[in-house]
Amino acid sequence: MGPKRSVPSGSKSAPKKRRRVMNLKEKVELLDMLRSGKTAAAVGRHYCINESTVRHIKKKEKEIREAIAAAAPTTAKYLHKPRDPNLSRVESATFFWVLDCYKKGIPVDSGIIREKAKSLYDFLKENEGEGSTSADFQASKGWFENFKKRFSLCSVKVMGEAASADQETASIGQEAAREFPETPKKLIEEKGSIQLLPFKLDCRDVPEVNVLERSFSVHKAHSVKDMENIFQLVRNVIPPLTTKKHKGQDGRIGIVGGCQEYTGAPYFAAISALKLGADLSHVFCTKDAAPVIKSYSPELIVHPVLDSPHTDEEVAKWLPRLHTIVIGPGLGRNDTLLENAKGIIEKSKVRGIPVVIDADGLWLIAQQPSLIQGYQRAILTPNYMEFSRLYETMFRTSVDSNDNHRCVLRLSQALGNLTVVQKGEKDIISDGEKVLVCSHEGSSRRCGGQGDLLSGSLGVLAHWAFLAGPEKTNGFPYVKTSY
Ligand SMILES: NC(=O)C1=CN([C@@H]2O[C@H](COP(=O)(O)OP(=O)(O)OC[C@H]3O[C@@H](n4cnc5c(N)ncnc54)[C@H](O)[C@@H]3O)[C@@H](O)[C@H]2O)[C@@H](O)CC1
Ligand SMILES: Nc1ncnc2c1ncn2[C@@H]1O[C@H](COP(=O)(O)OP(=O)(O)OP(=O)(O)O)[C@@H](O)[C@H]1O
Numbered sequence: 001m002g003p004k005r006s007v008p009s010g011s012k013s014a015p016k017k018r019r020r021v022m023n024l025k026e027k028v029e030l031l032d033m034l035r036s037g038k039t040a041a042a043v044g045r046h047y048c049i050n051e052s053t054v055r056h057i058k059k060k061e062k063e064i065r066e067a068i069a070a071a072a073p074t075t076a077k078y079l080h081k082p083r084d085p086n087l088s089r090v091e092s093a094t095f096f097w098v099l100d101c102y103k104k105g106i107p108v109d110s111g112i113i114r115e116k117a118k119s120l121y122d123f124l125k126e127n128e129g130e131g132s133t134s135a136d137f138q139a140s141k142g143w144f145e146n147f148k149k150r151f152s153l154c155s156v157k158v159m160g161e162a163a164s165a166d167q168e169t170a171s172i173g174q175e176a177a178r179e180f181p182e183t184p185k186k187l188i189e190e191k192g193s194i195q196l197l198p199f200k201l202d203c204r205d206v207p208e209v210n211v212l213e214r215s216f217s218v219h220k221a222h223s224v225k226d227m228e229n230i231f232q233l234v235r236n237v238i239p240p241l242t243t244k245k246h247k248g249q250d251g252r253i254g255i256v257g258g259c260q261e262y263t264g265a266p267y268f269a270a271i272s273a274l275k276l277g278a279d280l281s282h283v284f285c286t287k288d289a290a291p292v293i294k295s296y297s298p299e300l301i302v303h304p305v306l307d308s309p310h311t312d313e314e315v316a317k318w319l320p321r322l323h324t325i326v327i328g329p330g331l332g333r334n335d336t337l338l339e340n341a342k343g344i345i346e347k348s349k350v351r352g353i354p355v356v357i358d359a360d361g362l363w364l365i366a367q368q369p370s371l372i373q374g375y376q377r378a379i380l381t382p383n384y385m386e387f388s389r390l391y392e393t394m395f396r397t398s399v400d401s402n403d404n405h406r407c408v409l410r411l412s413q414a415l416g417n418l419t420v421v422q423k424g425e426k427d428i429i430s431d432g433e434k435v436l437v438c439s440h441e442g443s444s445r446r447c448g449g450q451g452d453l454l455s456g457s458l459g460v461l462a463h464w465a466f467l468a469g470p471e472k473t474n475g476f477p478y479v480k481t482s483y
Pocket of ligand 1: 261263265328329330331332360383386424448451452
């Protein structure tokens with residue numbers, strides 16, 4: 001592997017020695033050795049690993065053997081258990097409900113929050129009917145503690161009639177407290193008994209931000225080994241060229257955008273998708289933008305439907321044929337166009353189509369975050385301004401430019417762990433669990449259209465990563481693709 005290494009945010013310590021990571025096949029062999037009577041120490045020596053690692057693997061024996069039985073690739077290094085998408089949805093909804101209660105001055109305790117989350121989860125499960133594969137969700141105390149950390153919630157104590165003195169009764173966002181500073185004061189005045197715990201979030205409450213960083217300069221000579229590392233990442237998802245495929249299999253991408261003012265942006269996105277390797281690139285734009293975009297390239301398929309009274313039906317005809325949708329380049333901020341884009345996002349979600357949201361699509365999301373919240377097949381690609389807008393919508397406070405990594409992580413979490421790519425000198429990417437920093441050097445010019453090239457390319461890569469499957473992307477297709 002290349003220069004990628006894991007360092008805690010802000011750490012200046014020396015790089016850690018790389019751990020030996022065993023794949024599933026090796027782990028099963030190790031377990032068999034233990035079963036045959038060898039001691040943990042002997043097995044550790046055999047595999048050059050610590051005895052504690054051997055014990056840890058032994059503890060996971062059941063899961064490892066089950067994974068093998070379920071035909072997980074034996075070269076897999078981690079047991080990847082995808083997060084329950086319903087749980088992500090429930091957590092986002094619960095977070096907003098808590099904020100809403102806070103705004104209205106309604107104290108909620110951990111019991112009420114847990115009850116609310118459970119009822120939301122059960123509701124989703126019930127709606128899925130008999131075929132539901134959702135697990136039972138108990139909204140346990142452990143879940144509540146993680147939920148608080150995930151959404152950076154902190155606690156206030158309510159004393160007097162409302163609750164006993166020591167009872168933790170409300171968990172609210174620290175930023176909410178800044179947004180609605182009057183609320184706690186009002187409550188104190190009305191009930192005379194409310195005390196706020198220090199609102200400053202205790203650093204121990206915030207999960208450690210693990211950052212993976214990779215950089216590659218185009219202005220320096222590189223060793224073949226360095227370049228091999230980069231190419232390997234890319235090779236992992238690029239579908240092989242063969243004579244056995246038919247037109248369209250390597251990617252049918254739809255770009256939603258293009259209006260009277262902006263015809264370049266959707267063109268850049270659509271043509272970069274084609275140049276990267278998509279088979280077909282469609283543009284859904286307004287009637288007056290269509291002839292202009294068509295005239296740029298005969299390779300694009302252009303649909304002048306975005307301002308039609310029948311956008312829904314027109315787009316619905318095409319959606320089943322598309323692998324990814326890119327929403328926003330050159331969309332503009334006309335209400336009708338935004339409303340139509342909203343309809344397309346909703347329909348894409350129903351069909352499970354990966355969606356990349358950029359430019360004015362992000363403007364729309366900043367107005368209505370619930371539109372995309374919890375849809376983990378979405379990738380948002382905000383530039384600095386777009387990121388600030390989204391962040392302020394979600395947290396009612398400005399971005400802390402000294403702690404961008406954490407801000408990107410938090411935004412992703414608040415949106416239900418979808419992938420956020422904050423563009424800039426270094427691109428910061430997070431799915432709410434990890435933060436990847438990409439400092440590959442690009443052009444030093446900052447001309448318009450570079451973001452459009454990125455969103456179009458991501459449209460194709462998202463499809464390819466999805467096709468490649470979790471094994472080739474370590475279980476995280478979208479975040480790896482964005483990297
Ligand atoms: N040829 C074309 O048709 C083009 C059309 N475009 C479209 O134009 C529309 C508006 O896009 P905008 O990007 O202007 O969106 P905004 O209207 O949100 O403007 C963003 C502003 O943020 C500023 N900004 C960006 N990065 C910054 C940073 N790091 N620090 C401080 N300020 C920063 C920019 O200079 C710009 O003024 C979109 O639909 C977009 O797709 C652009 O993509 C450019 C090319
Ligand atoms: N200061 C910078 N230094 C180096 N690269 C940058 C810098 N800012 C942005 N980039 C790179 O340029 C690409 C486009 O980002 P940019 O911020 O220009 O997007 P945008 O404003 O959405 O573009 P567009 O003009 O298409 O709307 C990203 O891939 C990002 O990595």
